[in-house]
Amino acid sequence: MFAAIVEHANKPFSPEAISDMLEEGTASDFHYEWQDCDRESHGSHCTADLWREFKELAPDVRCQIQRVTMKEGGFAARAYIDFEGSQTQPFLPIFPVNTRVRGVICSELEFDGHGQVRKESMHLCFEAPFEAHPIVIDFLAQSATQLALREGGSRMLQRAMEVAGHEECVTLCRQFRGHVWEASASPHANHVLQKCVVNLPPRKVLFIAEEFKGRAVLAARHSIRSRMLERFIEYFPGEVLDDLVGELIPEASHLCCNTFGNFVLQRLLEHGTDTQRRALVEVLSADAASLAKHSIASNVLSSAFIYCPVRDQRFLAEALCADAAVVRSLRRHYIASFVMRQAKRVITTPGRQGALLEISL
Template identity: 30%
Template sequence: MPSPSFPSPHRLRFGRRYPIPELIPSNQSPILEEFRWNKARKWDLKNIFGYINEFSGDQHGSRFIQQKLETASPEERQTVFDEVMAGDPLALVQDVFGNYVIQKMIEYGTSLQRSILTTVMEGNIFRLSLQMYGCRVIQKAIEHISLEQQSLIVAELEPRILECVRDSNGNHVVQRLIEKVPSDRLSFVASFQGNVYDLSRHPYGCRVLQRCLEHLPEEQTRTLVDELHQNAVDLMKDQFGNYVIQFLVEHGQARDRALIVSNLQGKLLPMSRHKFASNVCEKALICADPQTRRALIDEMLAIAPETITPIMTMMQDQFANYVLQRALLVAEGDQREELFNTVRQQLVNTRRVSAVVSKHVVSSKLYSFFQVLPLTSFPS
């Protein structure tokens, strides 16, 4: 005998007026249930007092609280704060939706409320920094708390700072500390010494090092930069290390830029043909002083004993052609004229030899420099 069919409890409760969504958890309060499906009612923050923690853990409830906290009165914010503290604030910090409520409380709360929320996290800073949602709350706290509490976060992370740097979540916390905390409080930077090569080649470590170079004074970064120089050529060829070297070329001191670029002189062609080092070559052409830039471009214009010139090699290479394009943009004076004429003649020669090579091997972007040889002139 078939089992009797009972109407959905949602249909019984709401009738035809409301849609029947996914099943509502049995432990969900009636007020949250109504909030989710009664869109006709005008809801205020005070309507959900007593249910703040439950709403914070719900996708729609969390968004509602976030929006209301921005314009709430001090008394309303205090009520929200009191309810969160009476529950399990550490759980909300790590919750997919709850973390956003905690962030808003930190952003719009009083200094005392921020201090108390941060105190709740103390002793768990490292664990939270490695947690997907907790790391966002830690970052928000760093932006708003006192210098004393910022220093406590630094002290708690320092013993395991390298683990934090290498973590997909933790590295963002370290970057935020470098950006927001006075450099004299960032004692953990000393832990990077002797690890610069490895950190530069790490997908997250390379970001942290760039923030160090960007925000810290030379007395803290000099030893780090010196380590970069020791391995500059290897790092240019690394998928992550090349970004650190590029940053140093663009934002570093003139002496460091000159030292980095000197590693390219005499070997611009092979470095231009490397997938990652070619990025450094482009940056060097942009940032080098005029005399050094001229010397680099002269390497491209060198007369090769073999039939294939450096220019032709670069035109046909999937990476070096971008370096050549950059040279065309930054060259000056008589050298610019010589470079343009040389490339133009190579394009003409290439088209004469093989239309297929012209169209598919030589980068089409090069033709944009020369209206006399539009890409559309080549046969399909």
């Protein structure tokens, strides 16, 4: 029956034939979606309308099943479908208009107990040789900034980058030059930018970080842009981030209390240069006792005791243990007590070590 559904893509649209085919071959709760294009329909009537629109705007598209693999249990399958043709309007926004393209679509199928299709989920397949559809790839690169803003387009671009050659990835990434700040706030496009940072050499994508200059603190407080800062710190050489880090450190006492900024600082303590870590620890030490009691900031102090060189850990521990009364208060605090246990392991000043020991007895 699935083969009959595919075959209908090669025939002129017939409302009666499509309705009969869908009624016979699909379940009553049939759900169809094309992930890349954010297209979906529920039920046979909506799906028939989608077919009609498809045939009107892409009348010369031809499809052929390449292979079908049944999954364990027999109620699901994966089909690979060769396609070739063009569209007169952007019904499928991942393809150019009035340009003949070819490629492979992957269709994930689920069946009910009667063998009828209950769900079909499609996406453009990049498992085939990348050279097989250069027009599609070129179009994706040219349209990357717009496609990345949609959930389906973002996922498709990420899949493409996983199998594309180095030069194709660089070409795609360069499309975001001048658009990084906007894309970095998108819940979808930011994943494409992160993929660029993770997959490509820093020298090829350093422009992404450069577009954050002067706005690093704002980005660190942002629920989505903060992820980009984390990737920069993880994958770029620390020295090339001195300007961005220089913006963050003076605001560290505030950022480490922020829901998102604290993760940026933790990444800096884990991956930053020794100089960057030292500068950050000095700022944190100035208000260490207060930060140790904070439910979020205390995690940043804990990271300092995990990742920083011993001399910086001791510097922070000395700041926490500068006053015996403060030490007593921190040791009894339900949050700060965990930080103080870490401080106790590295403190070396006899008097302050004794104060910690006295309180712990």
